[in-house]
Amino acid sequence: MSSTLPNTSFLSISKSEKYTIVHQQLLGLLNGETDPIANLGNAMAVLKQVFSWWWVGLYRVDGEELCLGPFQGPVACTRIAYGRGVCGSAWKQAQTLIVPNVHEFPGHIACSAESQSEIVVPIFKNEQVIAVLDVDSEHLDQFDAEDARELELFCASLVPYL
Numbered sequence: 001m002s003s004t005l006p007n008t009s010f011l012s013i014s015k016s017e018k019y020t021i022v023h024q025q026l027l028g029l030l031n032g033e034t035d036p037i038a039n040l041g042n043a044m045a046v047l048k049q050v051f052s053w054w055w056v057g058l059y060r061v062d063g064e065e066l067c068l069g070p071f072q073g074p075v076a077c078t079r080i081a082y083g084r085g086v087c088g089s090a091w092k093q094a095q096t097l098i099v100p101n102v103h104e105f106p107g108h109i110a111c112s113a114e115s116q117s118e119i120v121v122p123i124f125k126n127e128q129v130i131a132v133l134d135v136d137s138e139h140l141d142q143f144d145a146e147d148a149r150e151l152e153l154f155c156a157s158l159v160p161y162l
């Protein structure tokens, strides 16, 4: 298993190059390890380390709520109801939501005052949403269709551990 990230300044490379590194690293981390906590924790760490986003984490479906899972960043809300906030809305709509300015999203749940933009990616198993990946940035308008596509791909690899 290759768990060491290359000694690169991630500031100087393009977003698509960052995703290439992220996918390679995830593959290396998951290879030969089956423990869900180890794998999900490291998966969140890879995203945080390569992109330096403000907050990166998983919420898992638990009945009518999402419950906080492995994450990297400041303390966050533990439970989010179905249809509430960006996370609960992405779950309800069963689609990736990109929010360029969280202050303009009705019902946005501010776990941190620093968060300015957000992307939430639902994760499916047998066509049901079983979790969401939530990424927050302290800058406005940080996420686009490339992030949606790449993070959906990233999330698909996490299904066996959720």
Ligand code: SME
Binding pocket: 055, 076, 077, 080, 084, 085, 086, 087, 088, 107, 108, 109, 110, 111, 112, 115, 118, 134, 136
């Ligand atoms: N902002 C999210 C809540 C989770 S925190 O950002 C980590 C939402 O509106 O669902």
